Amino acid sequence: MTSTVKTGSWEQELHSKRGSRPAVVAMAAAAGTVAVGLLTAFIGTSSGAVASGRHPGWEESVRAARVPQQAAAPHGKPKAAPHSAPKVPPKVSRTISHHTAKGGRTVALTLDDGPHPEWTPKTLDLLRQYHVKATFCLIGPNAQRYPDLVKRIVAEGHRLCDHSVDHDTGMDHKPVAYQKRQILDAQKMIEKASGGARVHYYRAPGGAFTPDSRRIAAAHGMRPLGWIVDPGDWQRSGSEEITRQAEEQTKDGAVVLFHDGGGDRSESYEALRQYLPWLKEQGYGFAFPKA
Template sequence: MHSKRVGRPSVVATAAAAGTVAVGLLTAFVQASTQDSGARAHPGWDQSLRATRVPQQAAAPHGKPKAAPHSGARAPRKVSRGISHHTEKGGRTVALTLDDGPHPEWTPKTLDLLREYHVKATFCLIGPNAERYPQLVKRIVAEGHRLCDHSVDHDTGMDHESVAYQERQILDAKKMIDKASGGAPVYYYRAPGGAFTPDSRRIAAGHGMRPLGWVVDPGDWQRPGADVILRHAEEQTGDGAVILFHDGGGDRSESYEALRRFLPWLKGQGYGFGFPKA
């Protein structure tokens, strides 16, 4: 397998024996100490589907169990392998997702637009793009949006490739996004073109990323014109829908213009904004 597995930390407990310190004084104890001798992996990289047995710790004086020291690392996030198509909040809400970025021109403009309308979105990033524009990834996170892994090469035929290839595409991209963001959570994995497989969903979920689909696809990636994109988006939108748009992958002027008109339309229809189910 391509991804490097990081070992789980082991806990070594030692007990110090009681000794006599002076004539006529009571016997003293040296309390048991616990040492964490393993290196912590970044959350999401060392998740396993197998159960892990926690070693039994040494008992403190009087047989009372001694608590392990706080490591400061976050516990791995457990997620479903099922593809998410709807919002966490449900009801009259939508979740906006933006694919193929970050892009040096269209991502900043899209972020400015989202800030203007007080909308939070999910950015599905191509690994090398994240690596190339880490300052944009950090801005996405700083402004309260969520990150999504969208593979290394955007291979829409990866569902016909080997499991090892799928794993490389998913986990190498995640590693690039992790580095670019400074370790922010990557909540989702979206297969290019929706080319999910049971294995790719298992791999993503095993690393803390919920497979992410969509309900609304206005076809902006085909560049049919802003009017057509907007019409399709309005016709397809319903309660709880995950909406697919693009801020990367080339000239996204039509996508941006359609989105600029779509956001106030959504608010005028009474929609609120949330994130996809994670």
């Protein structure tokens, strides 16, 4: 720059005379001020950087985004981010639900012990064919093992039920702390596998409810879930016998127990394939259990 060359010439003259003239000192001060001013102007013009040190173009981005006035806090302390409200479980009854929420000529189909990599997808396909919504009572580790199936259950409009961690049918003879772990650990596994969907019910393995297990489940938003119709498909008595038992036990507003997990459920699947159209022929609709 021209100012730099000039600065060099008068500096040489100044040092050679070693401050013998006050005028020279005054000239040096004036020239230095001019040089600093020119240098500052050059930097500000060529870089385009803002004084805050933010990346060039930051201000233009903010203006383009049209940030609301109240979003900026130029004065005082920045506002703290609002705290999200703690998740409060919905209030549910601790009494065991045996009936549909709608009542009348409806049934609530429930399926236990899944998800199973073979029988759950087939059961879901069958339910979709007949436009039926069901409740799936899942074993915690099974849900953890097959999260895609849990997500499919939710995505297709069915409900989730906690069926414990280990399917211990003797839970009613175990300490309360053990019952609590079995219920709540399974709930967490199912919720995680589903992507955060609500678990509406808790079904004790083998119906081994206790006052404590019902209280624990209800306190965490899960209605204890029983049944009225049990065709005994878990005994593998043959699809025809399973179907006969289901039809004979069916009554208005009943919760129906079937299985889509826990081993080979080919008989359960075949019985369900016969039972669903029979229910339609008898004028039954489908509903969820009372929650």
